[in-house]
Amino acid sequence: xxxxxxxxxxxxxxxxxxxxxxxxxxxxxxxxxxxxxxxxxxxxxxxxxxxxxxxxxxxxxxxxxxxxxxxxxxxxxxxxxxxxxxxxxxxxxxxxxxxxxxxxxxxxxxxxxxxxxxxxxxxxxxxxxxxxxxxxxxxxxxxxxxxxxxxxxxxxxxxxxxxxxxxxxxxx
Numbered sequence: 165x166x167x168x169x170x171x172x173x174x175x176x177x178x179x180x181x182x183x184x185x186x187x188x189x190x191x192x193x194x195x196x197x198x199x200x201x202x203x204x205x206x207x208x209x210x211x212x213x214x215x216x217x218x219x220x221x222x223x224x225x226x227x228x229x230x231x232x233x234x235x236x237x238x239x240x241x242x243x244x245x246x247x248x249x250x251x252x253x254x255x256x257x258x259x260x261x262x263x264x265x266x267x268x269x270x271x272x273x274x275x276x277x278x279x280x281x282x283x284x285x286x287x288x289x290x291x292x293x294x295x296x297x298x299x300x301x302x303x304x305x306x307x308x309x310x311x312x313x314x315x316x317x318x319x320x321x322x323x324x325x326x327x328x329x330x331x332x333x334x335x336x
Contacts (some may be wrong), residue, residue, distance in 0.1 A: 198233060203244055204244075206227050206245075207227065210227055211242070211326070225242060230333070234266075242262070242264075257282070262279045265327060
């Protein structure tokens with residue numbers, strides 16, 4: 165009997181740890197990334213900046229790549245994206261910064277959704293690019309939205325900024 169009680173007492177911390185998330189308050193869970201989410205953390209030397217309403221946001225630790233099957237000449241991703249069940253970012257992107265841009269000059273250049281400080285700065289939209297949109301690490305330049313443009317959600321879209329792959333580039 166002592167042996168059995170000793171085993172069950174020793175097992176109590178493991179049981180408590182496994183069920184404690186069920187008893188967490190809703191306030192604590194509001195800041196936790198959902199269990200079904202998948203976080204992709206980009207790394208590398210790529211950097212970008214984004215200017216919206218006169219405020220500049222800086223992004224670092226990113227990668228640049230060419231995605232042949234999608235026809236994307238340069239895909240720039242910086243920071244982290246916290247994906248929900250639908251594959252898109254969860255609301256507020258788990259309070260992680262994320263910058264994403266797809267450059268397929270001359271046909272279409274698109275700034276994707278951008279998050280910073282738990283807020284979606286823009287749903288993204290078409291941009292005009294100047295610089296070096298090439299399938300190499302020398303890809304860098306500036307971008308801006310057209311006057312009177314709307315983002316992908318229909319809101320006014322007035323952004324500008326820059327990107328730089330800093331010599332590192334991968335191809336898929």
